[in-house]
Amino acid sequence: MRTSRLKQGSIAVLAVLALGAAAAGCGSSGTTSDKTGSDKAGKTVVIATHDSWAMSKEVLAEFTKQTGITVKTQQHGDAGELTNKLVLTKDHPLADGVFGIDNTFASRAIDEGVLAKYDADQPASVAKFALPGNDAHYLTPIDYGDVCVNIDDTWFAKKKVAPPKTFADLTDPAYKNLLVTPGATTSSPGLAFLVATIGRNGDGWKDYWKKLVANGVKIDAGWEDAYTVDFTAGGGKGDRPIVVSYSSSPPFTVPKGSDQPTTSALLDTCFRQVEYAGVLKGASNPKGAQEFIDFMLHKDFQAALPENMYVYPVDATVALPADWAKWAPTSPDPVQVSAADITSHRTEWLRDWRDVTSR
Known part of the structure; x- marks a missing residue:
């Protein structure tokens, strides 16, 4: 996984979860995001994203060519930090739309009234990624990825150590x-x-x-430090050959002159993470945000996702890069935890996890 994929922010989620929805800073305000509204889209649309936003200038130029609208992005840390910033500034929105809220934080944004309803026209294959019930009217699926344990195969081969395969193996001395x-x-x-x-x-x-704690797990603030600094195959001088990353990471560890990656993902350890886009309630340019969401579902944008943001397009008719088919398969049976359970227990789980790992 080259450069930053879901590069992490420094603000702890728990600290922000404890805060109310107090307004902070200034931003857009004004019109509603009714899809049938008559207000003309402005010349610029502002999209709040996580730090791993990356899309080619050519693709964004195509959107401008089609609509006359220029996209301006604001990066706000990890998906969790992004969501919490939107909650804290909901009375004075930071942007017109948002990209990068995932299925572990979607309910927080919706329940806090951050988003306006918008039903984008979606390819049939997108339906399986939609949020349940009424939540589907607020966030549109754009891409997905499997968060999995990755291993440095070269390290294990050199050390002549059998690599782990399962969650249980990670606790083995x-x-x-x-x-x-x-x-x-x-x-x-x-x-x-x-x-x-x-x-x-x-x-x-x-x-x-x-x-895991007794077995010496190291916990970093974010993916960037874990993968690019501490992981032995992340490009730095790390000393840990096992890392939590994505099933799409291995293709980006293929050495020059080779056709095989030096890492692999353990597909029995994966959780499927879906990223969504939405229109912010009170946005200055809701029509522009709606048009950009529609554009993100078009094939030009969907086809550019793997090479630009290292995620899988939700449109199943879009062809993946050749090396992804071979080296970045999705998990055939990712771990299932319902959105309802995540919504009900997220704060409790995070507090308990903090207590366990801080001892």
């Missing part, structure tokens, strides 16, 4: 001090990994994390 993960309270992939361990271990998840 054979892998003591070898795992690094982004924190659950400071990053969305870290939270996704926590949710995956809960889905796999049920009520025993806290005991599982106690074992």
Whole structure:
């Protein structure tokens, strides 16, 4: 995974969760986001995103060519930090639309009244990624990725150590001090990994994390530090050959002159993370945000997602890069935790996880 994929912010999610919806700063205000509204879209649309937003100038230029609207993006940390900033500024919106709220934080944004309803025209294959019930009217699926444990195959081969394969293996003393993960309270992939361990271990998840802690798991603030600094195959001088990342990471570790990556994802450890786009309530240019959401579902944008943001397009008719088909398969059976359970227990889980890992 080159450059930053879901690069993490420094603000702890728990700290912000404890805050109310007090307004902070100034931003857009004004019209509603009624799809049939008659207000003409402005020349610029502002989209709040996470720090891993990356899209080619050519693709964005095509949107401008089609609509006359220029896209301006604002990066606001990890998906969790992004969501919480939108909650804190909902009375004075930071932007017109948002991209990057994921399925672990979607309910928070919706319940806090951050978003306006908008039903985009979606390809049939997108339906399986939609949020349940009325929530589907607020956020539109754009891409997805599987958060999984990744391993440095070259490291294990050189050390002549059999690599782990399952969640349970990570607690084995054979892998003591070898795992690094982004924190659950400071990053969305870290939270996704926590949710995956809960889905796999049920009520025993806290005991599982106690074992991980006893086995020397290192917890970083975010994916950037975990993957590019502490992971042995992340391009730095890391000393940990096991990392929480994505199933799409391995293709980006293919050495020059080779056709095979040096890493692999453990597909039995994955949680499926879906990213959404929405219109912010009270936006100055809701029509522009609606048009950009529609554009993100078009094939030009969908086809550009793998190489630009290292995620899978929700439009199943879009062809993936050739190396993805071989080296970045999605999990055939990702860990399942319902959106309702995440909504009901997220704050409790994060507090308990913090207590377990801080001992």
